Amino acid sequence: MRAQEITFLKLVQGDKQFQVPLYQRTYSWGGDQLKRLWEDVGELVDQHLSGEVGAPHFLGSVVLAPGQIQAGGVQRWLVVDGQQRLTTLMLAFTALREHLKKTGDTRGADRVHRQILVNEFHEGLDHYRLLPTQADREAYTACVQNRAEAGSGDNIGAAYRFFLGAFAEGREATPDDRWIAAVETVLKDLLSIVEITAESGDNVYRIFESINNTGVGLSQSDLLRNYVFMLLPKRGERVYRELWLPMQQSLGPKNLELLVWLDLVVRGHHKTKQSEIYREQQKRLQPLAGDEDALQREIAELAERGRRFLRIVEPSRERSPALRAVLERLAAWGGQTHYPLALHLLDLVDAGGATPEEAAEALGHVESYLVRRLICQTPTTGLNRIFMEAPRELETDRPAPEAVRRFLSGRRRRWPSDEELREAVRGKPFYWGGRPYQRSYILRRLEESYGSTEPVDFARASLSVEHVLPQRPAPEWFEQLAEETEPNQSPQELHDLLVHTLGNLTLSGDNTKLSNSPFERKQQILDASALRMNQEIAAERRWGKAEILARADRLADRAVKLWPGPLGGITSTREEWPGWAELRAALVAMPSGTWTTYGDVAELIGSHPVPVGTYLGSHPAVIGAYRVLTSEGKVSASFRWDESSDRQPPRDLLMSEGVEFDPAGRAHVSRRLSAAELATLLGKDVAPPASHDPLPDGEDAATAERFRAQLREHSPEACDGVAATLDFWRRQGGHVTYGRHEETSCSPMLDAGTSRRPHLLWPMTIYPVSGTVEVVFQYLRSRAPFDDSEQRRELLNRLNKIDGIELPEAKLELRPSFPVGVFAAHGEEIRGVLDWFVHTAALDLARRD
Known part of the structure; x- marks a missing residue:
């Protein structure tokens, strides 16, 4: 087998076709993999635009075996390994072509189509540079041919729609034509692939089995350990016994690898990916080869940092009560996002650069930042990068709490203000934000803010989130809501806008009893609760829109005090309201052949059908705008394309995708996506109704x-x-x-x-x-x-x-x-x-x- 490093453009150019064998699984990349790739592309684009010369991003390998070639035909290559990367990039270029076409760059669109996607002078299946396995072929060729069904409900369609949305959002943020040109350059020339080719006659399936059944490989920390102790021929045994082995035993394999990565990040290598730990640490330690004293000091320093890291993952080890309390709260919040900044602050404490109380206050700002973003449902894109940059970017001439707060208050870091927090508490579907344990954590902290003399032991109590206004209410609930509806609003629509908001949610251990009972029955159960917030709800005479919004305002007051906001307080001028970006993402996520309503979109983003309609009416070029219909399933009479657009009427477009309409012009309800389904497509943790x-x-x-x-x-x-x-x-x-x-x-x-x-x-x-x-x-x-x-x-x-x-x-x-x-x-x-x-x-x- 032969191997060479090559760009994607050079890999695919020429009269050739990459065929995915039938024994391979269907295309399976999901949102997480696509987002990671797009973040890598974004970093390379920024470097390219700033004139920074960086190394190409290594995407991985593609293993190919020569297939049959006919006279005058294309050279066929069987994709033994790497079909996921290859298919993903082809779909990215397909979306790029459509984006260029939409922005008027027909020449650029034609260039992408001919250079990357097709063998121009061949017909039939030979026309396609990539031929996926038969299960994916129809969905893929629909995207390449830009047929009505392009962007279907499978993984192929989802990836295509992801890239369409990514290009549209990129243009929204950077309308300069240089940005899209840089993206094309990165995708073609700055993504590095190792092309491995087998010889003619090799057993292709045996190669595939070998690649995919290689057992457990060495971890990045294993490779680093082997390298370091190779450089310690005299002291290796003692250093391993006294320093490395205790560290390895106390942390365990996963946390040890995480530590080795964090060690690089807090040293300022904030762009290092966890897959590149060994290479970056090797590069850093290489100059110390031959100096066993220096290498021993490095391992001792890593072991010391490992002991600090243990205080983050096991807060009970922290001796300062104030610092231990906030570390426990962040551990309860979950995730590893805050680790780089937390480890940097513990480094400062142990070095005498900050007191434990200052570090605790600084980490309190971290908690506030994370909680406010969840309540406001701020997209998490770039969140890891923000915390990886923090150790390098913090101002060293300021006290730690002030430095952290100033850093997180940066304009592009999106720490929601008090005003945004209050709006979100009133209108956002809190029940679809974050993870279940994070939602419970926020409600628990709000309950604790009441300062009860006999607080609930949350560690032992079996509590879960309860909807006071039920998710599937009995008719008497709708009768009550009918008294508060706005003109042209049904009780069901009002219910949908209120039911998942924070003002309607509490904690209870009696969810089964509460269920969708009338409010009078819920009052009895909640009044007997030990939670102050439940007793407060039970004291209400009724439970409808007015009560839910009033409670939301009271909880917002508590949230503002519990989790202080960024420097500057309430902002008078803001960038675009984040809900519109969420609207655009939801419409991009909709598979072809589906529709939704203005009310469903409003419920999802925490708005109202009228402003949703106004926004789409003034932004008809938004991808998928024609999929948003009235509550009856009809095209809104006020919907208009841009005057320059030659697109079909919305109903004709939907019908070409397979949506049926009845004689009255109503779309078939089976194709409608509810707000919960839109949230699911966006990756939100949508639990089913109780x-x-x-x-x-x-x-x-x-x-x-x-x-x-x-x-x-x-x-x-x-x-x-x-x-x-x-x-x-x-x-x-x-x-x-x-x-x-x-x-x-x-x-x-x-x-x-x-x-x-x-x-x-x-x-x-x-x-x-x-x-x-x-x-x-x-x-x-x-x-x-x-x-x-x-x-x-x-x-x-x-x-x-x-x-x-x-x-x-x-x-x-x-x-x-x-x-x-x-x-x-x-x-x-x-x-x-x-x-x-x-x-x-x-x-x-x-x-x-």
């Missing part, structure tokens, strides 16, 4: 009878079909579980694991009161074998062959539903699909064993 809990308590006689009684009452025609299907499932080796809540959901569960490795699967959940059956693709996507999109697509296709079931492929990552009444006439067909589901899971288990 009454739709997919992980219920278990199968017992009382809950089983409650489910059957609810089904008999609301969908009697489906009872026999559902019962026969559940019996069939049990005979296949599965079991049935039921929900905890007032609407008793039912899920057919399958244990597809072993005693050592439990692996639960469930294909659907039945809701007897709502009369719906949810197909849980959202959960299956993380569970083998249905983490492969082809297996989920097969499940979707099999179900769609049944009359009455119409699941859109655009919701292959979500939880689409069909009416439970389908069981009445088609139970046997549904059982056939479930039989396939069980068989597929069994085959996968046999393969894994």
Whole structure:
């Protein structure tokens, strides 16, 4: 095999085609990998624009084997390894072409198309420079050909839409044409790839197996250890025994690797990636080769820093009460974002450059920064980079608390002001922000701010977030909300704008009892709570819009005091409201063939349908603006393209993507994306409504009878079909579980694991009161074998062959539903699909064993 380092442009140029073999998995890069790549591209673009000459970014390797070539045809290469990188970059160039076309640079778009994407003078499949595996081929060629279905609901479509959005946001921030030219240069010439080519006749599949079954490799810290002790021929054994081994044992492998990376970051190497630790540390230590005294001092210093790092990950080791308290709060907050700055501050404390109290105050600003950003749902893009830059950027002539606060208050670091915080508490869907434990942490800190003489022991209490106005309220709740609706606003729309906001949320250990009970019943339960915030809610006469907003204002007052804001306080002038960027991101995330409403978008971003409509009306060029319809599913009468646009009317565009409209001009509801589904597509941690809990308590006689009684009452025609299907499932080796809540959901569960490795699967959940059956693709996507999109697509296709079931492929990552009444006439067909589901899971288990 031969290897050479090469740019992407040089790799793909010429009459050639890269074919992904059928034995490889489908394209699987998701949001995290795409964001990391785009951040790397962004750094290279900044360097290029500033004239800084930096090394190309090493993207990885591509292993190729020569394929058959016909006279006058293209040279074919089988992609043995590296298809994810190759496909991702091709999709980036496809989106770049469309961006250039949209901005009027037709010559640039033509250049990208001919140089990168296609073999211009060849037809049929030979026309494409990349030919993915057959499962991905249709989605990929739709993007290259810019067909209506480009940007579908699978990973190929999601990556294409990601890059479309990235280019649009980049132009929004930097309208200068130099930026897009720099992006093109980076993608073509500054991403380094190692091209490894096999010889003709080599066993390609054997090479693939070898690459993907190499066992556990050496970690970055292993490589560094081996290198360092190679340079210590005389003192190595003693230094290892006295310094390295105790450090390694106290930290463990993962934290040791993290320490070695943090050591570089706090020294000012803020651009170092964790995959480059060994290379950067080797470069730093190379000049010390031959000086064993100096190398021993370096290891001693690293071991000392390791002891400080342990105080961050295990705050109980910290002796200062003030510093220990804030380290415990940051540990409860979770994540590693704050580690570089925290370690730098502990370095200062131990060196005498700051007192423990000053470090505690400085880390209090860090907590405030993180909490305020979550409440305001500020995008986390660049957050790690900000904290990696901090040790180098802090002003050294100021006390630590002042230096940290000034640094985090920088204009581009987006520390929300008091005004922004108050707006977000009133309007943002707090329940979709951050992680569940972070939401609970904020509510817990707000409760503690009441200063109760008998505080709750949160470490022992089993509390979870409770919606006072229920997520799925009974009719009497809507009757109350109807008294407070605005003109042309339904009670449901008002409910959706309020239900997930902080003013409607509390902590409780009685969520099952509270459920969607009337407020009078909730009052009784909350009044008996030990939490002051619950007693305050119980003292209200009613619970509607006025009460929720009033409580939001009171909680905002507490939040402002608990978590002080940036220097300058309330800002009178701001950059663009962050909600509009979130709106644009949501519309980019929508797969082709879907639509949403102004109300759904408003609920997502914490706004109102009217300003959403006004914004889209003044920004019709926003990607996906035509997908936003009225609550009835109609195109708004006020929607207009730019006068210079030659685009089809919105309805025609949606129909070309597969959206059906009825004679009254209403889009089919199965293609609508709710606010929760939009939030899911954006990667928010959207928990299912409590009454739709997919992980219920278990199968017992009382809950089983409650489910059957609810089904008999609301969908009697489906009872026999559902019962026969559940019996069939049990005979296949599965079991049935039921929900905890007032609407008793039912899920057919399958244990597809072993005693050592439990692996639960469930294909659907039945809701007897709502009369719906949810197909849980959202959960299956993380569970083998249905983490492969082809297996989920097969499940979707099999179900769609049944009359009455119409699941859109655009919701292959979500939880689409069909009416439970389908069981009445088609139970046997549904059982056939479930039989396939069980068989597929069994085959996968046999393969894994």
